[in-house]
Amino acid sequence: ATSETPGPVRVEESDGVAVVTIDRPKALNALSAEVLTALGEAFAALAARGTEVRGVILTGAGGRAFVAGADIRAMADLTAAEAARLARLGHEVAAGIEGLGAPVIAAVDGFALGGGCELALACDLIYATDAAKFGQPEVRLGLIPGFGGTVRLPRAVGPQAARELIYTGRTIDAAEAERLGLVARRFADREALMAGARAVIEEISANAHTAVAIAKQVLTAADGTDTATASGIEVEGFERAFATEDHGEGIAAFLEKRDPSFTGR
Numbered sequence: 001a002t003s004e005t006p007g008p009v010r011v012e013e014s015d016g017v018a019v020v021t022i023d024r025p026k027a028l029n030a031l032s033a034e035v036l037t038a039l040g041e042a043f044a045a046l047a048a049r050g051t052e053v054r055g056v057i058l059t060g061a062g063g064r065a066f067v068a069g070a071d072i073r074a075m076a077d078l079t080a081a082e083a084a085r086l087a088r089l090g091h092e093v094a095a096g097i098e099g100l101g102a103p104v105i106a107a108v109d110g111f112a113l114g115g116g117c118e119l120a121l122a123c124d125l126i127y128a129t130d131a132a133k134f135g136q137p138e139v140r141l142g143l144i145p146g147f148g149g150t151v152r153l154p155r156a157v158g159p160q161a162a163r164e165l166i167y168t169g170r171t172i173d174a175a176e177a178e179r180l181g182l183v184a185r186r187f188a189d190r191e192a193l194m195a196g197a198r199a200v201i202e203e204i205s206a207n208a209h210t211a212v213a214i215a216k217q218v219l220t221a222a223d224g225t226d227t228a229t230a231s232g233i234e235v236e237g238f239e240r241a242f243a244t245e246d247h248g249e250g251i252a253a254f255l256e257k258r259d260p261s262f263t264g265r
């Protein structure tokens with residue numbers, strides 16, 4: 001099934017895998033308020049579908065960019081207070097991605113700069129082509145990251161590499177991003193990237209959907225908390241997973257030496 005909506009964000013779905021494409025190639029898919037609102041709506045609609053959605057691939061159209069950042073042209077007309085509202089909107093989109101009960105893979109081909117890098121960081125995994133480029137160039141515009149870069153980049157690459165990237169505004173290539181741990185997997189071209197992302201979602205889909213969703217919730221909720229808090233969040237999630245029908249099915253299938261048949265309950 002494909003839901004083609006006119007506008008800057010397209011959602012295409014097949015076999016439980018949704019591909020969300022930011023489609024504004026003339027501006028290298030820059031995030032205007034309109035794009036952010038459409039993205040938020042797209043992820044809310046996917047969340048409402050529940051367990052039918054097994055995974056999401058978030059990508060950019062046009063072959064040159066994932067997202068080249070917040071829309072600089074649109075930002076030029078904003079007051080500081082309006083810009084802060086835009087930043088909050090970006091954080092809401094990130095929360096929607098993190099709140100979705102299915103894994104989201106950022107498929108990055110070309111530029112993922114500023115808000116684009118931050119949007120990718122809100123996803124569960126970042127996969128990239130060799131042509132991908134990452135950076136937080138905000139200081140070159142007299143700004144700082146505003147869609148979560150100061151929060152998620154240090155968690156992804158450690159505080160040293162994050163500070164260097166944010167203070168220099170430097171752009172790094174896919175190989176360096178992979179070495180830093182920003183990119184989980186690297187592919188030769190876009191076709192291989194999309195196929196690789198889909199294959200991993202299919203691999204994940206063979207598992208108990210609720211367990212994957214709870215694992216995502218726990219990883220997200222525990223991120224940045226102290227060990228005792230994180231451990232408490234894990235035990236609470238473990239208990240919820242233990243109480244699912246799918247856990248019973250997983251155990252029964254193991255003991256009966258057969259493949260499990262999970263229902264998402």
Ligand code: HXC
Nearest residue numbers: 026027028030068069070071072073087113114115146147
């Ligand atoms: C609006 C953008 C854009 C952006 C590119 N374009 N990036 N428009 N916002 N972030 C537009 C250009 O104006 C141009 O439009 C077209 O896309 C093609 O870009 P070019 O610059 O001509 O391409 P190229 O020379 O190849 O350079 C590519 C580039 C460069 C290196 C990616 O475009 C660039 O530096 N872009 C800005 C990157 C950036 O600073 N991002 C961070 C933004 S701040 P025309 O009409 O001229 O053809 C941010 C803050 C987040 O993200 C938090 C906010 C709350």
